[in-house]
Amino acid sequence: MRRHDPVDIVTIGGGMSASILASQLLPPTSLQMVSLEQGPAQWTYPDFAHNHDSLRFRNRYAMMQDISRTTWTWRPDARSPSLPYRQFGSFHPGEGLGGSMVHWTALTWRFLPDDFRYRSVNEERYGSDRIPAEMTTQDWPVGYEDLEPYYDQLEYDMGVSGTAGNLGGQILPGGNPFEGERKSPYPNPPLARSKFGGRFTEACGDLDLHPFPTPAGILSQGYTDRYGNTRAGCLYCGFCTRYGCEVGAKTSPLTTWLPPALDTGRYEVRTGCRVLRIETAHDGRATGVRYVDSRGEEHVQPAEVVVCSAFTLENVRMLLLSTGSAHPDGIGNDRGQVGRNYTYQLVKSPAKGLWRDEKFNFFMGNGCTNAQVYDYNADNFDHSSLNFLGGAAISADAGQREPISSSDALLDGFVDRQWGADWKTMLGRSWDRIGSIGIEGDSPAYAGNFLDLDPTYRDEWGLPMLRITFDWRENERNMYRFLAARCEEILRAMSPDRVSVSTELAPYRIDQYQSTHPTGGAIMGRDPSDSVTNSYGQVWDTPNVFVTGAALYPQNPGANPSGTVGALALRTAEALRDRYFAHPGELL
Amino acid sequence: MTTEETSTDGPESESGRQPGPALTRRSVLKSLSVLGGTSLVGGAALAACTPDATGPAGAGGAAGTDEGVHQPERSPLPPDEVPDSFRFLVDEEVRLLEAMLSRLVPGDDKDPGAVQMGVARYIDAKLADPSPYAEPTYTQGPFAGSYEEAPSEVEEGAVPVAEAQLYRYGYQGSRPPQELYRLGLAALDRYAQTRFGRLFADLDPERQDGIIVVLDDHQQRSSAADRITGEGPDQATDDGGGGEIATSDDVLDQAEEVFGTVSPGGFFSMVRADTIEGMFADPAYGGNRDLAGWRLVGWPGAQRSYSPEEMLQGTDRQPRPMHGLPVMNPDRPGGGQRALEQPHAGVGEG
Numbered sequence: 001m002r003r004h005d006p007v008d009i010v011t012i013g014g015g016m017s018a019s020i021l022a023s024q025l026l027p028p029t030s031l032q033m034v035s036l037e038q039g040p041a042q043w044t045y046p047d048f049a050h051n052h053d054s055l056r057f058r059n060r061y062a063m064m065q066d067i068s069r070t071t072w073t074w075r076p077d078a079r080s081p082s083l084p085y086r087q088f089g090s091f092h093p094g095e096g097l098g099g100s101m102v103h104w105t106a107l108t109w110r111f112l113p114d115d116f117r118y119r120s121v122n123e124e125r126y127g128s129d130r131i132p133a134e135m136t137t138q139d140w141p142v143g144y145e146d147l148e149p150y151y152d153q154l155e156y157d158m159g160v161s162g163t164a165g166n167l168g169g170q171i172l173p174g175g176n177p178f179e180g181e182r183k184s185p186y187p188n189p190p191l192a193r194s195k196f197g198g199r200f201t202e203a204c205g206d207l208d209l210h211p212f213p214t215p216a217g218i219l220s221q222g223y224t225d226r227y228g229n230t231r232a233g234c235l236y237c238g239f240c241t242r243y244g245c246e247v248g249a250k251t252s253p254l255t256t257w258l259p260p261a262l263d264t265g266r267y268e269v270r271t272g273c274r275v276l277r278i279e280t281a282h283d284g285r286a287t288g289v290r291y292v293d294s295r296g297e298e299h300v301q302p303a304e305v306v307v308c309s310a311f312t313l314e315n316v317r318m319l320l321l322s323t324g325s326a327h328p329d330g331i332g333n334d335r336g337q338v339g340r341n342y343t344y345q346l347v348k349s350p351a352k353g354l355w356r357d358e359k360f361n362f363f364m365g366n367g368c369t370n371a372q373v374y375d376y377n378a379d380n381f382d383h384s385s386l387n388f389l390g391g392a393a394i395s396a397d398a399g400q401r402e403p404i405s406s407s408d409a410l411l412d413g414f415v416d417r418q419w420g421a422d423w424k425t426m427l428g429r430s431w432d433r434i435g436s437i438g439i440e441g442d443s444p445a446y447a448g449n450f451l452d453l454d455p456t457y458r459d460e461w462g463l464p465m466l467r468i469t470f471d472w473r474e475n476e477r478n479m480y481r482f483l484a485a486r487c488e489e490i491l492r493a494m495s496p497d498r499v500s501v502s503t504e505l506a507p508y509r510i511d512q513y514q515s516t517h518p519t520g521g522a523i524m525g526r527d528p529s530d531s532v533t534n535s536y537g538q539v540w541d542t543p544n545v546f547v548t549g550a551a552l553y554p555q556n557p558g559a560n561p562s563g564t565v566g567a568l569a570l571r572t573a574e575a576l577r578d579r580y581f582a583h584p585g586e587l588l
Numbered sequence: 589m590t591t592e593e594t595s596t597d598g599p600e601s602e603s604g605r606q607p608g609p610a611l612t613r614r615s616v617l618k619s620l621s622v623l624g625g626t627s628l629v630g631g632a633a634l635a636a637c638t639p640d641a642t643g644p645a646g647a648g649g650a651a652g653t654d655e656g657v658h659q660p661e662r663s664p665l666p667p668d669e670v671p672d673s674f675r676f677l678v679d680e681e682v683r684l685l686e687a688m689l690s691r692l693v694p695g696d697d698k699d700p701g702a703v704q705m706g707v708a709r710y711i712d713a714k715l716a717d718p719s720p721y722a723e724p725t726y727t728q729g730p731f732a733g734s735y736e737e738a739p740s741e742v743e744e745g746a747v748p749v750a751e752a753q754l755y756r757y758g759y760q761g762s763r764p765p766q767e768l769y770r771l772g773l774a775a776l777d778r779y780a781q782t783r784f785g786r787l788f789a790d791l792d793p794e795r796q797d798g799i800i801v802v803l804d805d806h807q808q809r810s811s812a813a814d815r816i817t818g819e820g821p822d823q824a825t826d827d828g829g830g831g832e833i834a835t836s837d838d839v840l841d842q843a844e845e846v847f848g849t850v851s852p853g854g855f856f857s858m859v860r861a862d863t864i865e866g867m868f869a870d871p872a873y874g875g876n877r878d879l880a881g882w883r884l885v886g887w888p889g890a891q892r893s894y895s896p897e898e899m900l901q902g903t904d905r906q907p908r909p910m911h912g913l914p915v916m917n918p919d920r921p922g923g924g925q926r927a928l929e930q931p932h933a934g935v936g937e938g
Contacts, residue, residue: 036938044929049915052890053666055869060664061724071726076756081747086726087759097935192896231929235893246915248929255929262934270938293938361902363887364894399899403868403885408861417804419692419860420797424701424884431885456730456747511758 001298007032008581010289010303012275012318013310015099016562017548017569019253021307022261023227024573031581032266034301035309036273036291038065039095042102044254048244054402057243061088063103064242065095065311070459072313074510076471077448084457084465089511091518092242093311097269098253100311100516105241105367106217106250107560108160110151110567113144113180114378115557118444121379122389130389132475136341136445137555141526141535142571144180150567152183158251158566159223159231161368162186162215176212178374188220191234196360196435197370200396203493209373214395216368217251217562227260238400240366250366273299276461277322278306278545284326285585286545292461304584305544305576308522312551316342316451316521317466319532319539319547327542332532334541338522339451342468343556345517346392346441346476348505350484352434353496354414359432365399376486377558378442388478392441392558394487403431410434413500437487441480442558443519446473451521468518471508480505517561522551536572536588543587546572667713667720670874674709675716676766681773682708685859687789688776691796692863700880702863710866710875711859715766721873725759732760755811765858772855775847782846800856802843805835807853870910882907 009025011018014037022033042048056062067088075082094100114121118137122130131137154160164185165175190213193201197213204211218240221233234249248255261267272294279287279300288302308315319338320330332338372395374380383389407427411418414434415426454467481503488501525531528540537552539545548569550561575588674682686703695701702708714721733746734754742748749757761768776799780788784795791799843852866875868882870890876882882889890910894903 041931041935041937043931046915046930050910050913052910052913053870053872055721055865055873056664056666059865060722062664064724067724067726074757076753080753081732081749083732083747083749083757083760084726084728085758086761087723089758192899195900198900236896236899237891237893239890258935259932262932265934267934269935271935273938291938299938359886359902361894361899364899364903369899403881403887404865407864407868407885417801419800419804421694424693424695428884428886431887457728507756509756509758511756 001300004034004299004301006288006302006304007034008303009033009305009307009576010301011035011307011309012278012289013037013099013308013314014097014253014269014271015094015309015311016101016253017565018307018309019098019257019261020566020569021309021548021573021576022267023257024570025577026261026264026266029577029581030266031577033261033268034303035267035269036275036289036301037095037097037099037269037271038274039097039271041269041271042096042098042244042254044244044246044248048246051243051246052237052239054239054404057103057239058241058402059404061092061242063094063096063244064088065093070461070463070465072466072468073454073457074468074470076469076508078469082454082456082467082469085510087511088513090509090514091516092513093313093516097271098258101562102244102252102254103242104217104250104252104516104562105560106562107368108155108158108162108215108217108563108566109559110147110180110182111144111557111559111564112178112374112378112380115442115559116140116143118390118555118557122383125379126383126389130383132446132473134446134448134473135475136447138341138445138523138525138530140554141524141531146535147564147567147571148180148183150570151563153570154563154566156184156187157225157227157256158217159188159219159225160186160215160217160251161188161191161220163190163213165212174212176372176374177210178377178380186215188223190214191216191218191220191369192236192365193371194361194365194369194396194399196362197396197398199360199494200437200490201371203490204371204373206493207489209375209490211371211373214368214370214372214398215563216366218245218366218368219249219251225256227256229256229259231255234366236365236369236399238363238365238402240400274461275318276463278308278318278331280322280324280326280331280542282325284324284542286322286331286542305546305580307546307548308551309548312518312521312549313451313466313468315547315549315551317453319522319545320453320466321463331542331545332522332539332547335528337528337530337532341445341520341523341554342449342451342470342518343443343445343520343553344470344508345443345515345519345556345561346439346472346480346505346558347515347517348441348480348484348502349397349436349438350480350502351487351491352413352436352500353491353494354430354434354498355495356433356497360397360435362397362399362401362432362435367398367400370396370398373490376483386478386482388475388482390442390444390475390479390558392439392479392483394437394439394483394490396437397435401432406431414498437491439480439483439487440515440558440560441476441483443556444473444475445520445555472505477505515560517550517556519550519553519556519561522547523554524552525554534587536575537568538572538588540587544585546576548572664720664722666870666872667717667874670709670713670717670872672709674712677708677712677715677769681769682712683789684773684777684787685711685769687796688800688859689863691793691800692860693867700877700884702867704877705867705880706875706877707863707866710869710873711769711862713874714862715769718765727762729762731762732757761854768850768855768858771850772847772858775850775852775855779843779846779852782842802835802839803852803856805833805853806840806843806851807856808833809837809840810851810853872909872911879907879909 008031014035073082163175201211275291453464689702693702733742734751735741739748888905889907
């Protein structure tokens with residue numbers, strides 16, 4: 001066992017929030033920080049210079065966590081058995097320097113003001129009896145106005161491409177009129193519009209909806225950020241989600257926050273390291289972390305502050321694994337709150353059209369070269385006479401289609417058998433002529449959806465895997481039915497020759513990719529009785545342990561989580577830098 | 589600080605360092621992973637490995653192995669080369685598999701199907717040299733055992749799961765693909781014999797299709813979302829489902845019995861998924877002969893970029909494989925500037 005010299009901060013995971021913390025904490029101070037990353041080092045060049053291999057990256061998940069060594073288990077409800085997630089399906093946590101943000105799709109949202117007040121908004125407008133008894137959604141301990149400056153900084157750090165919809169209270173044409181008031185416009189204009197996205201935009205306009213280009217953490221043009229990183233604009237190559245970007249146009253820790261952090265000489269990322277537990281003293285304070293390196297040697301890294309900055313699921317697991325005399329059920333779990341309010345994202349493509357005489361070039365572009373409407377998201381529409389709460393963003397298919405992953409189900413609903421002469425002929429004729437309208441919906445929290453340690457399955461290091469207990473509920477089924485009808489209206493307004501609609505939400509199944517947006521499980525709140533951390537991600541019962549990332553979300557709104565992960569990390573970094581180290585160990 | 593020493597070499601210093609024939613791409617990368625990703629040695633070896641701007645294969649470089657296509661240092665890597673001969677499947681299995689492929693995706697020389705595209709070769713390569721093709725999989729037990737009526741039906745040591753719920757858990761198999769192909773192909777012939785008294789490959793196409801329909805329907809019955817039980821009527825769904833299953837339960841049960849320990853539907857799904865991969869994966873993996881798969885659907889393959897105009901108007905670019913695609917970021921012999929986003933000091937194996 002090797003014991004390292006103490007550092008000020010150690011993070012478990014070397015991804016987005018670790019790099020944000022390092023970039024904000026280290027340059028103006030003399031602090032020292034170490035990140036322990038389970039995956040390998042990787043850099044834009046040379047690692048992504050030749051990566052247009054769709055089998056390897058898109059279909060064999062070359063950038064994802066090595067699930068042959070450790071994975072997660074799932075069951076639909078507490079009465080059912082859990083089984084391991086043996087092959088990638090529902091979600092794709094990454095590993096390697098920069099984490100999942102290296103292979104992400106890069107939709108970069110600010111959550112809506114109402115999203116932070118989910119319970120209050122619905123109770124005020126519709127009455128508390130409209131919230132189902134099992135639903136454990138709660139308000140966030142921060143509001144949109146608290147996060148606005150951090151969203152603003154994040155967008156300029158990343159060079160986000162988009163069209164502002166609400167600038168200083170003024171609603172601007174072409175943007176999202178439902179967004180919260182923003183201080184600044186996006187730093188870059190929106191990405192080039194795809195043909196299908198253009199069609200969607202016209203159709204939504206005809207239906208009196210409010211289409212706008214997807215806000216993207218992908219540069220639409222050359223950009224120099226405040227750290228001095230100069231990056232090129234997107235080449236629309238079509239190899240984006242699940243790949244690293246070979247020109248650095250897609251923002252990641254590699255392009256943005258790691259260079260200034262590493263340039264201080266006081267930041268070290270140790271790759272190939274698997275953290276086993278957070279070590280605690282008898283007084284309950286964390287003292288550091290214990291980990292194994294790629295050769296199997298065990299290490300202890302002492303630190304003043306320990307940050308769980310890995311993926312949602314691993315952060316929750318690390319808290320539960322870190323038992324000690326002061327925390328018999330794990331860190332943050334003195335009141336049994338760890339694992340509660342596990343939520344996900346309702347991502348589906350309910351309506352699909354076929355255009356006989358038109359091709360859309362779906363193979364070009366990226367996952368953000370499309371358009372969205374927010375008219376049916378959150379509480380942007382009246383729910384008085386509806387049988388559900390919440391909603392979803394509705395968007396057109398974007399780009400980056402490739403034939404291996406798309407051919408499996410593209411013709412479902414259009415040809416009887418998904419093989420044979422008819423299938424082949426139609427695939428050849430229609431591969432680029434079929435497009436769908438999709439939803440990205442919110443996921444309320446329920447008492448019956450939660451995370452805990454699996455009693456049966458253990459990983460390569462002998463530690464229990466995390467068990468996910470999750471399924472959709474009546475509210476989501478009703479929401480889906482309503483949204484599928486809206487998707488169909490938009491699709492039909494785009495004049496397809498054939499239409500296929502899935503009108504009902506099927507039970508959750510873990511083998512179909514939906515989104516890498518598992519959220520909650522170590523939620524932030526105003527009070528230790530109903531949360532694990534305060535608004536800074538500081539663990540109530542172990543104040544020198546912090547959690548970053550989407551595990552903090554009390555429930556998940558209808559938007560990709562990364563923008564808020566970044567904003568929260570910036571806010572936590574500022575508090576650590578300016579306040580925490582003056583009074584270490586005290587609650588912020 | 590960047591480790592600028594690693595790869596600032598100009599064109600002159602590059603030309604003398606073409607990797608010799610013994611130094612294949614994979615051997616370079618394997619040695620790199622031993623040395624650690626971004627060490628000085630690694631950077632130098634990578635620089636030696638970048639393609640020459642003057643030609644796709646580099647001056648004097650042996651086409652096929654010395655292109656210097658750098659792949660991120662993560663396993664699996666694409667295969668070095670795929671021989672034309674079959675290595676895993678025996679002749680009779682090849683004949684049977686190709687008979688099945690010719691019904692899954694029919695074709696001829698003018699309009700290639702799965703057989704003409706080399707899908708059997710792809711599948712054989714996948715079975716003979718698994719690591720470049722392997723689906724990342726957690727392979728430790730205990731494994732699931734499904735029951736119809738009561739958990740007590742399940743053998744000891746297995747995790748009892750209601751049969752109607754099993755599809756929701758995704759892949760829960762315990763057998764490697766090699767075994768599934770060997771057993772599945774033999775079972776397909778047994779089933780053909782049972783139904784029509786002949787080997788599958790010797791049946792006429794209509795009867796072959798009839799058998800594949802049974803396998804397809806078995807697969808749909810195993811995963812059909814309209815079989816949800818015990819969750820109330822609102823659970824009925826058409827999401828991803830194919831509607832009514834044409835084949836009767838009796839016929840499906842018979843197929844299950846003849847197939848024995850292999851699931852007929854599972855075998856069908858595996859062959860179909862591998863067929864799609866063999867048609868559309870880069871030819872480096874052994875299928876997609878002459879890029880026929882990409883031509884079928886009109887995918888230009890490994891292009892470096894598209895313009896906003898092309899996104900709206902379309903493109904006339906012809907398909908091209910990843911092999912020989914020039915590096916985008918510069919720092920290569922013959923010109924360009926130093927790549928901006930290179931490794932920084934401070935990151936290394938712990």
